[in-house]
Amino acid sequence: MNCKICQRKAVTEKFCRIHLKAYKNIVEKYDCWRKALKISWREYLSEIEQNPLTGEWIKEVASYLITNEETRNGKKS
Ligand SMILES: [Zn+2]
Secondary structure (H helix, E strand, O other), rough: EEEEEEOOOOOOOOOOOOHHHHHHHHHHHHEEEEEEOOOOOHHHHHHHHHHOOOOOHHHHHHHHHHHHEEOOOOOOO
């Protein structure tokens, strides 16, 4: 099983170690954003993708999630 984003060896069903770390980072930060801004998961991902300060790994994960229309639970929306 390879990472859906970079084709490296995956450590979960979707991501390699680096992209998994980025994914966890995104999920953790969403809790803060949601409380402060009442922002939806999708809006949050768009913000990440467009933010010039966001790291490349995180942007790749955000755009993967947007493209694949995943909810926070990993289900198709
Ligand atoms: Zn990867």
